[in-house]
Amino acid sequence: EKEKExxxxxxxxxxxxxxxxxxxxxxxxxxxEKEKEREEEEEDDP
Known part of the structure; x- marks a missing residue:
C-alpha cells in the first residue's frame, strides 16, 4: 500500500x-510575440 502511495x-x-x-x-x-511587435514598431517608425 505504501508503495502505491x-x-x-x-x-x-x-x-x-x-x-x-x-x-x-x-x-x-x-x-x-513581444519581440515581433517591437520589431514591427521599429520598422514602422524609423
Whole structure:
C-alpha cells in the first residue's frame, strides 16, 4: 500500500513538472510575440 502511495506521489510530481514546462513554453511564446511587435514598431517608425 505504501508503495502505491509513493507511485502516486511520483506521478503527481511528474505532472507538476509537465505543467511547469508548459508554463515556460507559454512564457517563451509571449516573449517572441513581444519581440515581433517591437520589431514591427521599429520598422514602422524609423
Amino acid at each position: 509513493k507511485e502516486k506521489e511520483k506521478e503527481k510530481e511528474k505532472e507538476k513538472e509537465k505543467e511547469k514546462e508548459k508554463e515556460k513554453e507559454k512564457e517563451k511564446e509571449k516573449e517572441k
